[in-house]
Every structure is written in structure tokens, then in C-alpha cells.
Amino acid sequence: MRQGRHLSALRTLWIVAILAFLYIPIVSVVLASLANTRYMRFPHRVWTLEAYGDALSSFTTWQLHSISLSIALSVVVLSTILGTLGAVAFARYDWRGRTWFQRFMVLPIFFPQPVLGLALLLTFTAIGIQPSWKTAALAHLVWILPIVTLVISVRFFGYDVAQEEAAYDLGATHVQVVREVTLPQIWPGIFSGILFGFLLSWSNLPLSVFTSGPDTPLPVWLFSRTATNYSPLVPSVAVIGTVVSALIVVGAGLLLWAGRRLR
Amino acid sequence: MSRTGSPGPWFAAPVAIFMLLCFAGPILIVTWFSLMPSRTFELTAAFTLENYVAAISDGYARPMMWSLLGAAITTIVTALLAWPSAIILHRYAGRWATLVSALIALPIFISESVRLFGMSVFMMPRGGILAGSLNAAFGIEIGSILNTWNAALVGMIYIHLPFMLFPLLLGVSLIPADRIEAARDLGANRWQVMREVELPLAAPGLMIGALLTFVLCLGANAEAAILGGRAVTVITAAIEQRFNYAQDWPMGAALTVGVIAITAAIVLPVLSRLDLNRLTKR
Numbered sequence: 001m002r003q004g005r006h007l008s009a010l011r012t013l014w015i016v017a018i019l020a021f022l023y024i025p026i027v028s029v030v031l032a033s034l035a036n037t038r039y040m041r042f043p044h045r046v047w048t049l050e051a052y053g054d055a056l057s058s059f060t061t062w063q064l065h066s067i068s069l070s071i072a073l074s075v076v077v078l079s080t081i082l083g084t085l086g087a088v089a090f091a092r093y094d095w096r097g098r099t100w101f102q103r104f105m106v107l108p109i110f111f112p113q114p115v116l117g118l119a120l121l122l123t124f125t126a127i128g129i130q131p132s133w134k135t136a137a138l139a140h141l142v143w144i145l146p147i148v149t150l151v152i153s154v155r156f157f158g159y160d161v162a163q164e165e166a167a168y169d170l171g172a173t174h175v176q177v178v179r180e181v182t183l184p185q186i187w188p189g190i191f192s193g194i195l196f197g198f199l200l201s202w203s204n205l206p207l208s209v210f211t212s213g214p215d216t217p218l219p220v221w222l223f224s225r226t227a228t229n230y231s232p233l234v235p236s237v238a239v240i241g242t243v244v245s246a247l248i249v250v251g252a253g254l255l256l257w258a259g260r261r262l263r
Numbered sequence: 264m265s266r267t268g269s270p271g272p273w274f275a276a277p278v279a280i281f282m283l284l285c286f287a288g289p290i291l292i293v294t295w296f297s298l299m300p301s302r303t304f305e306l307t308a309a310f311t312l313e314n315y316v317a318a319i320s321d322g323y324a325r326p327m328m329w330s331l332l333g334a335a336i337t338t339i340v341t342a343l344l345a346w347p348s349a350i351i352l353h354r355y356a357g358r359w360a361t362l363v364s365a366l367i368a369l370p371i372f373i374s375e376s377v378r379l380f381g382m383s384v385f386m387m388p389r390g391g392i393l394a395g396s397l398n399a400a401f402g403i404e405i406g407s408i409l410n411t412w413n414a415a416l417v418g419m420i421y422i423h424l425p426f427m428l429f430p431l432l433l434g435v436s437l438i439p440a441d442r443i444e445a446a447r448d449l450g451a452n453r454w455q456v457m458r459e460v461e462l463p464l465a466a467p468g469l470m471i472g473a474l475l476t477f478v479l480c481l482g483a484n485a486e487a488a489i490l491g492g493r494a495v496t497v498i499t500a501a502i503e504q505r506f507n508y509a510q511d512w513p514m515g516a517a518l519t520v521g522v523i524a525i526t527a528a529i530v531l532p533v534l535s536r537l538d539l540n541r542l543t544k545r
Contacts, residue, residue: 011351015363018348021421022370025381028392032384040384042395086278088271095271101279103534108286110474110530112482114499115522119289122512122519126292126306142285149278203374205485210503222376226383226489235384238377245372 033235040230051232052240060221061237065244067133068202068217074137075144075201076194083148083193087186090149091156108146116142117210124211131213139211140201147200148193155189191256195249202245290523296516304512314517323518326501329412331525333487333497334480337419338473341427344420345472348428349435350461364432371425379489382418383409386490410492418486423479427472434468435461467537474533478526498522 033051035044055061089095090102108116120139124131163185167177183190205219212220218241225234298310301317318324348367352360370378385392388407397403408414438461446460462469484499493500498518505515 008355011355014347015351015356018344018424019363019366022367022424025378025385025421026370026373027381028385029377029381031392032381039390040387041390042384042392043399082278082281085274089273089275089278093269093271093274095269095275098271098275101275104282105278106534107530108282110478110526110534112478112499112522112526114482114484115502115519115526116286116289116482118499118502118506118515119293119519119523120285122296122506122516123289123292126296126304126512138285142282145278145281199372203372203377205375206482209485219374219376222374222380223485223489226376226380234380238374238380242373242377 029235029238033232033239035232038231051236055233055236055240058233061240064216064218064221064237065241067212067215068219068241071133071137071140071208071212071217072198072201074134075140076197078137078141079145079148079197080190080194082145083152083197084186084190086145086149087152087156087189091153092159092161105146105149108142109150111143113143113204113206114210117207120207121210131211133212133215133217136208136212136215136217137201139207140204143204143207144197144200148197151193151196152186152189155186155192159185195252198252199245199249202241293516293519293523296513297520299513299516301513302511314513315521317514318517318521323498323501323521326496326498327518327521327525329495330481330483330498330522333416333419333483334477336416337423337480338427338477340420341424341476342431342469342473344424345428345431346469349431349465352432353435353438354440367425367428375422375485376489378422379418379485382421383489386414386417409490410494412487412491412495415487415491415494418490419480419483422483422486423476426475426479430468430472430475431465432468434465434472437468438464470533470537474530478530481522481526 031042032040034047034049035041036046036048036050037044086105089098090105117139120135120142121131124135129135163181164177167181172180203219204217205223208217208220209223216224218237222234222238222241225231292306295306297314298312299306299308299314300311301314352363356363386407386409388394388409389398391407391409394405394407397405408417442460442464443456446456451459482499484497484503487493487495487497487500496504499522502515502518502522505511505518509515
């Protein structure tokens, strides 16, 4: 059994190494944010939260967040409505042409995002639409809507159509069936769709970078400041932006939980 | 179930129309632009193939090669890292499996720019997280690979590992444990079990993961910009340069069409083989 123990230790080590690889850069951002010097000189001589104070009192931080939030909320609303309808066609009904619809729907997921962003930028400029956060939201939607549709579809595949028929037999109207039978059943899928849509839009760089024009969402600002104009403000804004998205997700989860308890 | 009177098409219509307008539409317009004479901003001129000819003679094959090479290397390395991880998580991790899977998925939802920035402060020479810590703790001076093509590759592998791991975990979970037992009982060794049983059964997951990673890397440019210090020009950077600085839309469009064509040639055959109903219905 000696060899078995070695193997097991090796397996644990492998997984720990993979996790370390994934998380070292994230931890590095936090470590970098705890300095007050113009240049990165690790280990810091002074460990301080000053940069966070500067970030919070800076107008830019708030503006970046409000632009990212506008984009993400528009994406969530539109992708949830369209995605739910799409999922019904994707998974609930069997119809002629469904296979084609399914393939067409997943295509944008397997498409290089920066290339999609550039193609959209060219199209917007060619037809005379000024790029802004709205065009960025549209660009996000092309990529996020298929994902949200898939997420909700997974829920529909496990859905028993007989329940709807039973409700109709008992005299329920169309609206009642949707509200009392269908929606409660697929609601977990819709909720995951909302979370996916929000987080993927909030964190997106490759589409925003080409399509947001003069409005700068958080990831685009971080990208440009990393390349050219570093200061401790950059890592602190990165941490704040990530924490804000986590808080919004946790908040949504709590709201859902509270809503369930009240009912 | 009756297929003709189904309301399916009505539910599909809004999404399908949106996708036609905002996905198929731009691809069409870019293709159209690529057939216009150089440096025009209108779609009214007669079609010409000069941009495609110029793209090859002007040396744009090189950025395309860098992107293809980067995508190929990243796909292979992430697959090699993800395969043992998926097997370990599926077979041995037990109650830890869910937690570890969640931890692997989490970074997908943290912005690429945050994570690449983190990678760059980690790699930075002298005062970087790694170099600074080693120097302070052991007095060791190390160099840095930051601003090289290798750093960009590490960044691509880092960003795309979760995209490979997740489909692979799904694929590996499709392998029935008794099938492996049976192969072992019949005298198969570890290598034979992997080649004859595990790989074929996990193939759909591996295919999706490889496809996703390859295609995403083909367009990736943030890694080369932040970590690679633009040591090499990847194709997306070349296209952006044509669009923005050179103001040559038709040429940029021709390069874009090139990337789209390569993507389609890789994605469409694989996608037409996958049964989406079987994969999502679990």
C-alpha cells in the first residue's frame, strides 16, 4: 500500500498546483494593491490601504462602475427575456428546423470574441452608429445570449410536459399555466442565466475594448492602465470591481432566499 | 409529438432575428468590405480581391501564424494539464470534488484584465511579487520572462485552462466506473484503460474543450499586449492596427474574414457531429 499513498499524495499535489496556478495572479493583484508607492517594489516597505481610499474618492472609479453596471443590467434584462424564449424553442418543443436553430445558437460561443468585436465596430461605424456603452451591451449580448439560452435550456430538458397538460385538464388558463407551472419549474435555470449574464458582461474585456467607444467599462480601463500608466490605483480598482460583482451576486442570492421564505 | 403545428418557431423567432442582425449581419458586412478597393469607406464600389492578395504579400501571414501557433500550443498544454485534473477530480476527490470544481470555475467570472494584470505583477522583474519575494526571503536574484512571447503563452494557458477543464470534467463524468473495472479485470493496464476506454468515452467533452480553447486563443490579444509586451504581433492586433491607425477598413476586413474562415473550417465540422440534445440533457 506504500505506492498507493505516494500516488494519492501526488494527486493532491497536482490539484493544489493547478489551483495555485489559477489563484496566484488573483492573490498578486490583492498584494499589489496594498502599497502606496508609484512603482511596484515587492515586498512593500509600507503596507497600507491608502490606495483604496484614493480609489473610492476618485470620480473615475464611480464612473467606471456605473458604465459597467449599465451594460451588465441591460445585458441581463435582454438576455433573460430573449434567452427564456430561445430556450423554449431550443429544448421544450420539437419542431422542424430545431437542429439548425440549435447549431446557429451555439455558433457565437465558438467565435473569437475580439474578432466579433472588431466586426461589430466596423458595422456600427459603417451604418453611422456612434460606439457607446449601448453598442457594447449589444456586442455582449451576441456572445452572452447563446450562453444564457443554453443555461436555461438545460433546465427545460429535465422538464415534464405532462404537468402542463394536467393543469390544462384541470381548467387552468394559458397565463395560469405559465405562471403556476412552467415558470416555477424553470426558475432555477433563469436565475443561473441572470447570474451568468451579469458576471460575463461585467468582466468582459475583448468585446468591450472595441465596441464601447468613449464610455470606458471597468475591464477596459484596467487593460489600458496596465499597459501604460501603472499606479497602486490600478490594483485597488481591480479588487474593488471584483468585490462589487461578488457582492451583487451574493445580494441577488440573498434576495432570492428571502423571497422564498416570505412565500 | 406533432412537429408541424408546434409553436417552436414562434419562440425561436426573436432570438433568431437578433442573431441574424447582430451576428450574421456584421459577418456579412465585413465580408462585403473585404471585397472593396483599399482605403474606401463605402460599400458601393465594384468587388475586388486585391485586399486578399495584398494581405498575403504584405506579410500578414506571419501574425496569422503566431495566432495559430499560440492557439495550438495553448490547446495542447491545457489539455495535458486538464486531463489528469479531470480524472483525479472525478475518481478520487470524493467530497472535495465539488469545492475544487467550483474553485476552478470561479476565475472565469473574474475579468481577464484583472487576472492578466495579476500575472504581470507576479512576473515583473526585480520588484515583482515572485522576484521580490525570492530576493527578500533567500537573496536570490531571478530574471523575468515578462514581455516575451513565452509570457504571453503562459497567460493564454492560464486564462483558458478553465475553458478546457470544464467540458472535460463533463466528458469524464460520462465514463461509467464499471467500464474501467471491466477493462482492468480483462487485464488492461493503466495506459490501455486510458486509450481504449476513457479517451473515447470522454471524447465529446475533450472535443468541446479543445474547440473552445483553440477558437478563443485564435482571437486572443490581451495576453500578447499585457504579458507579451507586443513582442509578437498576433492577428487581432494586426487587424486593429489596420482599422484604427491605418484607416484601411477593407484590408482589416479581409484579415477578419481570414480568421472567420479558419474558425468556421474548424468549428463547423465538429459542431455538426455533436448532438447538442444529448450533451445538455443529463
